[in-house]
Amino acid sequence: MIIDHPLLGPRDSAEFTYMGDARLIERPSPDAEDAAAAFYEYAYLRDNPAGLHRELWFHEAGDRSWLVVTRNTVTHEIAKVELATDVARAKGRST
């Protein structure tokens, strides 16, 4: 698979480390009342769809940026690639 890196252009997916569902960006608050249950769901449960899946790829053998890749898990076709920092900031995170 070729991942079209927003900064570096097309790169071989072998340069990346796969880190799973992009919902891992949305870490629950440890101070919330239901923090234990929320962290269980956050850490262990997954939607695991057949079709479009937003997921984290870490450019370990490259510029070490984190990407959010929207990829079809049935065809391996990549629909969209974003920088994870942009995605996180759009959700109101500082980094």
Add this chain to the structure above:
Amino acid sequence: MMRYSGLRVIKEALSGHKGWWPAWRNPEPAEAYDIVVVGGGGHGLATAHYLAKEFGQAKVAVIEKGWIGGGNVGRNTTIIRSNYLLDGNEPFYEMSLKLWEGLEQDLNYNAMVSQRGILNLIHSDNQRDAFIRRGNAMLLNGADADLLSIDDIKKRYPFLNTQDARFPIKAGLAQHRGGTVRHDAVAWGYARSADSRGVDIIQNCEVTGFRIENGACKGVETTRGFIGAGKVGCAVAGNSSRLMSLANIRLPIESHVLQAFVSEGLKPVLPGVITFGAGHFYCSQSDKGGLVFGGDIDGYNSYAQRGNLPVVEDVCEGAMAIFPMLGRARLLRMWGGIMDMSMDGSPIIDKTHIDGLYFNGGWCYGGFKATPASGYAFAHLLATDTPHETAKAYRFDRFETGRMIDEKGMGNQPNLH
């Protein structure tokens, strides 16, 4: 049921083979069953066999979206073994190996169970310590384990590259009762046995929903209409998340693709199963002569049943490190299967929070060897509502309560298990 035997083969040979008939029926679904098993793979068919034979359940159906045995039971590398370390796992896999040993007599079906042995190679002193510990855990659970010295290994497997500069072979942990089984015959043998005991095997029947009323599952909606059920057991590893999402259940599972390979047919060269301890590579030789081998999963979520080239390269590098002779063989076929990769690398056989809905999945890439015990334990759970002694640890809530069964110590990263 027509019994198969050597005498029968001779008799049929003399009478023009006119006496054989289909090994299972192709029935129309009934309106309702006591137990419906979703998934006509190895685990689902084994569940049906043990439900009928060991637990006296008569009104059972197995429903399958395609044809039986067309999924992972026909896609794996056919290895059986019980060389696990942890208490939650080892008694279960040892029970499975014991069931394999009696499988053909139990089913009256030649599944070509061949206890040709499995050897895990050791490449460093630390790894030797870890494997000695594992071997002792196996012995404590009634399995067999044998630490082979480098001299033993050279004698038995003279073709191995023991002098590799980076990963020299130091020793090996053997389980002589391990081996291989003809995987298609496992599905067919269980199907034939279950069918002969009255189980309806309904193919080309895809589940499109669960009928859930007041927190209880009343049956399944399918492409061939509604089928009522007292209990529904799901055994569709690879597609577990898709199926269970129909009941709004999220699972601690990701689906990943695992590739497997077979070379052209060769004369007998490899007397057992061998695994590389410094990378991820395992190999055996089929009775047709092809070298059957595989390695790691591709490492990203996939339902594609085909993988990519980086893992092919990685697997072949592992092969060349220990079996330089394999480089002279041509690759005949390669394919991919979809694995339920769980968050701790171990399976789940448990009730769900919905009454009458039961789950069997999360087998990662170790489901084939577990087929008999998985079927037995799932049948036990479905018939008695209590977990089988050896499968008590395979609970849904172990992730919430911290009782993970993590053989590799990788944590909640499914692509590393």
